[in-house]
Amino acid sequence: MSGWRAREVRSFRNAWAGLTEALRTERHMRFHSVAALVVVALALWLNVDRRDWLWLLLAIAAVWSAELVNTAIERTVDRISTDVHPLAKTAKDSAAAAVLVMAIFAAAVGAIVLGPPLWRVLF
Known part of the structure; x- marks a missing residue:
C-alpha cells in the first residue's frame, strides 16, 4: 500500500476508534444513537420521501457531530487540568450548549417530517 493510502486508512481507523469510544463511554452518545x-x-x-430523508439524516449527523465535539472538548479540558476553573466551565458548558442546540433542531426536524404522516397513521 502506498504511503498516502496507508495514511488515509490509518485516519479512517482513528476516526472509527473515536466514534466507537464515544459510543462505549458516553451515555448521551448512546441516547442519541437510540433516538x-x-x-x-x-x-x-x-x-418518507427522499427529501425528508435528507433532513432527518442531516439532523442525526448534526447531533452526533456536536456530541463528538463536546466529548473532545470535555476530554481536552479534563486532560489539561483537574482544577475547577471558570474558563474550563465555560468551555464545557458552551460545548454542551452546542449539543442542545442541535438536539432542538433535530427534534424540530423530526416533528416537521414525521409528525404529519404519523398523525395520519395513528388518527
Whole structure:
C-alpha cells in the first residue's frame, strides 16, 4: 500500500476508534444513537420521501457531530487540568450548549417530517 493510502486508512481507523469510544463511554452518545434508530425506523415505517430523508439524516449527523465535539472538548479540558476553573466551565458548558442546540433542531426536524404522516397513521 502506498504511503498516502496507508495514511488515509490509518485516519479512517482513528476516526472509527473515536466514534466507537464515544459510543462505549458516553451515555448521551448512546441516547442519541437510540433516538436515531427510532427515527430511522419510524421514517422507514412511514415511507418518507427522499427529501425528508435528507433532513432527518442531516439532523442525526448534526447531533452526533456536536456530541463528538463536546466529548473532545470535555476530554481536552479534563486532560489539561483537574482544577475547577471558570474558563474550563465555560468551555464545557458552551460545548454542551452546542449539543442542545442541535438536539432542538433535530427534534424540530423530526416533528416537521414525521409528525404529519404519523398523525395520519395513528388518527
